[in-house]
Amino acid sequence: MPGSGWKSREEWPAGWRAVIPVLPRPLVITVGAMTTEDDRVAVEAETLGAVADGKTYNNQYHFFFRIQRGKVREFKEYFDTLHVFHTFAIETVRGTGNGWESNLREVAETYTRP
Secondary structure (H helix, E strand, C coil): CCCCEEECCCHHHHHHHHHHHHCCCCCEEEEEEEEEECCEEEEEEEEEEECCCCCEECCEEEEEEEEECCEEEEEEEEECHHHHHHHCCCHHHCCCCCCCCCCCCCCCCCCCCC
């Protein structure tokens, strides 16, 4: 399912525009822990709302930002795509996806479990 992962400046708002018509109103967005280190910012968040058909939309998110000179240069978003799939019957969230892509832009170390 498309949705989670690296987003371009155009992809992130386009994804939200596609699902806004079916999102609960009101939709409560709670921002949790935020962590910064060097040029990286990590944010945990959660949404909660009732969908028109009575289902509850309660998703958890992790956002990753890389900031340079006060502007977002890279953005990654993770959320429970299975929850979205089960909650919303719209083609945007039931697409074929773009294939697998590593979420790592840098590697600190690699471990091999024997």
